[in-house]
Amino acid sequence: MHQAFLIIAIVPVCLWAYLLLARGFFWRVAVDQSLPATTKACVVAVVPARNEAGVVEKCVASLLRQSGPVVHVVLVDDASTDGTAESARAAAATVGCPERLTVIASVPLAEGWTGKLWAVRQGMERALATSPDFLLLTDADVEHGPEMVATLISIAEHGGYDMASYMVKLHCESEAEKLLIPAFVYFFFQLYPPAWIADAKAKTAGAAGGCMLVRPAALARAGGIEAIRSEIIDDCALARAIKSSGGRVWLGLTESSRSLRSYGSFAEIGRMIARTAFNQLRHSTLLLAGTVIGLVLTYLLPAALLASGDRPAMALGGAAWAMMAASYLPMVRFYGLNPVWALTLPLAAIFYMGATVWSAVQYWSGRGGQWKGRAQDAALSRTRPSGLRNQR
Secondary structure: OHHHHHHHHHHHHHHHHHHHHOOOOOOOOOEOOOOOOOOOOOEEEEEEEOOOOOOHHHHHHHHHOOOOOOEEEEEEEOOOOOOHHHHHHHHHHHHOOHHHEEEEEOOOOOOOOOHHHHHHHHHHHHHHOOOOOEEEEEOOOEEOOOOHHHHHHHHHHHHOOOEEEEEEEOOOOOHHHHHHHHHHHHHHHHHOOHHHHHOOOOOOOOOOOOEEEEOHHHHHHOOOHHHHOOOOOHHHHHHHHHHHOOOOEEEEEEEEEEEOOOOOOHHHHHHHHHOOHHHHOOOOHHHHHHHHHHHHHHHHHHHHHHOOOOHHHHHHHHHHHHHHHHHHHHHHHHOOOOHHHHHHHHHHHHHHHHHHHHHHHHHHOOOOOEEOOEEOOOOHHHOOOHHHHHOO
């Protein structure tokens, strides 16, 4: 019995050795890039916005104030009721270049499309009419640093990338955010190691939807935005489409662009996770079970071993937890937190495990993918007549 217990105790140590050494060194936090700025490219930013009056002014102003390339902005007002379009126009007027902002009103959601991608499609049609060198896809709740566009263009041009994306710095001030937001980015990079994404020989493809620079020709080869029209994890789906069609993809981390969307409570973050978690698992109950088991063995078993009272098991549990904390520490430092937060990853894992299970429950009950009043990833919606789906 004791021998079997020790074999179990070795499992998390082996898992963490793999994660540290054989998963693309995902835990290394490389911020921005020191490359010469590019100023000649023509760039059009497409910004889908649905009830974002509180943040869209900063987003639009930051895009129009970019150093280097002149950025034109196409904002798609997706049936907002809070004055989003007016706020965007006010920002452009304040910056002094209202002629570089185009606001279009979205037409009603088409069958087979998610709300965001339907808005993006309409914005792209207007943007592509100007024959830009690059499209910038960004969210209305992101404020960009002044060198962001020039830096991404330089990365794309020097590295030969067809898509270059930044994971922007997320809001991290409340206690819930401190526990869960660095962990969100950490888990994302664990799933999508940037080194594997940039490797043309690797199948892994990923991107961060808050800031994606794309070459129009590569987008066309991938089938256009229509190729991913029903995806709710649209950023990674777009990266996958571009890479699978022969394009090259890059993903990095930046401090200069930041999300303006705050999550003041655990419930808000839980809803954010639950919106896409089960979709990430391809709606598979088997993958859900495997994920829960994997989280338990990787993040929770080390703590259980430390509390077991068995010295060899405690030593193995301590070693696994030490490797876990060491891998998490760079992300904790990136967010300016006390290093002690690196020890809290098991607590974050428990929360993410619960949110993932809840995501499955939401999907099965027909309320999956809730965002801005739309259920975009619901099992019941796949069997309802189209007329009922459009009433959402």
